[in-house]
Each structure stands twice: as C-alpha cells, then as structure tokens.
Amino acid sequence: MPSRRDLLATIGAGTALGFAGCAGRGCTPAEPAGIEWPNSGGDARNAAAAPDLPAPARVAERWRATLAPDGGLDAFAGVVAGGDRLVALGRSGDAGVWSQFDVRTGDRTDHARLPATIAAPPVLVDGHTAVVFQTDDGAALHLLDGGEVVDRHSLANYPTTPRAAGGVLFGGDADGAYAYEVGNGERWRQPFGDPEEAPATPYPPAVDEERVYVTVTSESDRGVYALDRRDGEILWSVPGLRAFRAPARSGSLLLVPVKSELVALDAATGERQWRTATRDDRPAFPPPAGLGARLALSDGETVHGIDRDTGEKQWSTDLDSPDRPAVVGDSVLVGADGVVALDLADGSERWRIDDVSAAMPLGNGVLARRRDELIACTACEN
Numbered sequence: 001m002p003s004r005r006d007l008l009a010t011i012g013a014g015t016a017l018g019f020a021g022c023a024g025r026g027c028t029p030a031e032p033a034g035i036e037w038p039n040s041g042g043d044a045r046n047a048a049a050a051p052d053l054p055a056p057a058r059v060a061e062r063w064r065a066t067l068a069p070d071g072g073l074d075a076f077a078g079v080v081a082g083g084d085r086l087v088a089l090g091r092s093g094d095a096g097v098w099s100q101f102d103v104r105t106g107d108r109t110d111h112a113r114l115p116a117t118i119a120a121p122p123v124l125v126d127g128h129t130a131v132v133f134q135t136d137d138g139a140a141l142h143l144l145d146g147g148e149v150v151d152r153h154s155l156a157n158y159p160t161t162p163r164a165a166g167g168v169l170f171g172g173d174a175d176g177a178y179a180y181e182v183g184n185g186e187r188w189r190q191p192f193g194d195p196e197e198a199p200a201t202p203y204p205p206a207v208d209e210e211r212v213y214v215t216v217t218s219e220s221d222r223g224v225y226a227l228d229r230r231d232g233e234i235l236w237s238v239p240g241l242r243a244f245r246a247p248a249r250s251g252s253l254l255l256v257p258v259k260s261e262l263v264a265l266d267a268a269t270g271e272r273q274w275r276t277a278t279r280d281d282r283p284a285f286p287p288p289a290g291l292g293a294r295l296a297l298s299d300g301e302t303v304h305g306i307d308r309d310t311g312e313k314q315w316s317t318d319l320d321s322p323d324r325p326a327v328v329g330d331s332v333l334v335g336a337d338g339v340v341a342l343d344l345a346d347g348s349e350r351w352r353i354d355d356v357s358a359a360m361p362l363g364n365g366v367l368a369r370r371r372d373e374l375i376a377c378t379a380c381e382n
Contacts (some may be wrong), residue, residue, distance in 0.1 A: 071092045081362075305347055
C-alpha cells in the first residue's frame with residue numbers, strides 16, 4: 001500500500017497562517033471546482049504539477065466525507081479526480097473499498113466492496129477506474145465501471161501503478177513493460193531482465209506524447225529506457241543507471257532519482273544534462289515536481305527549489321520529514337507534519353494546515369485527508 005509520500009496536494013498563495021483542518025476564520029468557502037488528476041502524480045508525465053490553477057490567499061472547509069461508509073479505514077490507497085468526480089480507494093477490514101464522490105458537495109455517489117489485496121493507487125482511464133490487485137499466481141488489472149468489474153487483465157508479479165494516457169494504461173511488472181488499451185486488451189509488451197531474479201520494472205513509468213520512460217533494476221538488466229508509445233520499440237537507453245524512484249517528465253527533460261542524486265536526461269536522446277546531489281543518508285527520495293523553469297524536490301528533511309535548466313539549488317527549506325511536493329501555480333505544497341505551502345520563488349512559508357496528512361488538488365483549493373475522512377478546503381468568497 002502506498003505511503004502518504006506517494007500522494008499529492010496543492011493550493012496557492014497568501015500570507016503565512018496555520019489552522020487545523022483548514023477551518024479558516026471569517027471565510028466563506030466557495031463551491032469546490034473539479035480538476036483532471038487521473039494519476040497519483042497528476043497526468044501521465046508524473047510531474048505533480050498544475051501550473052495554471054489559481055492560488056487562493058485563504059481557504060476554509062467546505063465539506064468532509066467518510067472514506068469507508070461501513071467501518072473504519074485500515075489503509076488508504078489514494079484518491080484521483082476526473083472533472084467533478086473524485087474516486088478514492090482503500091481497505092476496511094477484510095475488503096477493499098471503492099468510493100466515488102461529487103467534488104462540489106462531498107456526497108458519495110457510488111460505492112463498492114473489492115478484494116482486499118489492492119496493490120496500487122487508483123487510476124482513471126477512459127471513464128473507468130483501473131485497480132491493480134495481487135493474486136495467488138501474480139497480479140491482475142481490473143477495470144471498474146460504477147464499481148462493477150467490466151474487464152480483467154492478468155499481470156505478472158510485482159505490478160507497478162500504471163499511468164493513463166489517451167485511453168491506454170502503461171505499466172510494468174516482473175516480466176517488463178506493457179501497454180493495455182481499454183476495450184482492446186494488451187497492445188504491446190517489452191520484456192526486460194529476468195523475472196526470476198527481481199522485479200524488472202519496480203516503478204511506474206512516465207509517459208509523454210511520443211515515449212514511455214521505463215526504469216529497469218533487474219540484476220541482469222539495469223538502466224533507463226525510452227519506448228515508442230505506439231509499439232513499445234526501444235528508442236534509446238542509458239545502461240547501468242539505477243533508479244531509486246519513479247521518473248518524471250518536465251520540459252525537455254526526464255528526471256530520474258538515483259542513489260543520493262537527481263539525474264536529468266534529455267527526453268529525446270537520453271543524453272545526460274546535469275546531476276544534483278541529495279542527502280547521502282537518505283539515498284531514496286521521491287521524484288521532483290514542476291513543469292516550469294523551477295522544480296521542487298524533497299530529500300527527506302529539506303525541500304529545494306531547483307533550476308530546471310542547470311539543476312542548481314536556488315533555495316532550501318528545512319521541514320519535518322517532507323513528502324513529495326506538488327507545484328501549483330507559484331506555490332509548492334508538501335506534506336510535513338501537516339501540509340505546508342511554500343513560495344516557489346524563494347521557499348518562504350506562506351501558510352500551513354495542521355492535523356492533516358496527504359491530499360490532492362482541487363480547481364480552487366485542496367482536498368486534504370485526516371484519518372478516514374476527506375476534507376475539501378476551498379478559496380474564500382469574501
């Protein structure tokens with residue numbers, strides 16, 4: 001089950017303030033606006049960024065909803081959004097929980113019980129929810145429509161979270177990388193490594209309009225590969241480069257977290273552009289976030305603002321165990337003993353929300369989580 005560092009949050013600007021559960025004083029919160037956030041990293045690029053969203057100066061709680069209607073939530077797999085529809089996934093007792101909510105009101109519009117062996121966050125693709133389950137002999141990809149399973153696809157062991165792009169799911173398992181087209185089955189598969197040694201593709205890929213970027217860590221086959229999105233053909237590779245987390249695609253670059261370093265590759269050719277050192281005592285760190293000239297990167301104790309062209313650190317802000325940040329407009333939002341918003345230009349603190357963990361963006365605010373509740377916090381109308 002993913003940790004909260006795999007989940008994203010966002011909101012915008014304002015003066016520094018702190019409040020529990022986004023209960024802003026003297027604020028009339030607006031009706032939440034929808035957003036397209038079909039993957040846990042935003043779109044298929046995994047850039048965790050929404051550069052065109054507005055940046056509220058203040059927010060307050062508009063609604064809250066219980067994630068598990070029939071009992072407490074034991075594990076949270078994630079929440080994604082498709083316009084006015086929120087889809088959340090988790091486990092309660094001996095069953096998986098799939099719930100759909102209206103983003104404007106927080107009303108639960110659909111609900112289903114699933115197998116408890118959920119192995120990845122939810123993904124929205126072509127109006128369906130894609131869910132990966134561990135099975136007795138490997139794994140399986142299920143497509144849900146209104147909570148009902150409408151298609152199944154067998155996978156090998158060690159499945160990754162797929163990325164959705166253009167009605168196709170791009171993912172990986174112990175046998176390599178694959179593309180699965182909704183309604184037409186597996187479009188292609190590219191084998192890597194030896195599935196008996198270790199998971200060949202342990203992290204989700206990044207996907208753009210032309211290529212699928214796959215990290216391979218098998219003992220007999222290690223490196224970063226760019227595959228043709230149409231047929232899975234290998235376009236370029238960087239042998240020997242071992243990723244420690246999923247890659248992210250930003251501008252002309254593919255950004256790959258390796259041991260104690262962030263490496264930037266030219267997305268078209270694989271040529272190395274720059275590398276930036278991170279903490280030696282935290283060799284694994286989440287991918288950076290951002291689609292503009294400046295990226296945000298967390299290395300476990302510090303959030304850095306990084307120049308995307310050079311990799312140089314522009315600022316550094318120490319926080320309490322910060323998770324992966326999200327870049328929204330000119331703000332950085334990061335989970336760190338609550339949720340903290342930083343200025344993307346200089347790293348100064350703008351505001352914080354206490355007593356919440358992870359969230360994802362709304363069109364005019366943030367969706368936070370506290371234990372088994374989702375909390376919609378939106379911009380003030382007054």
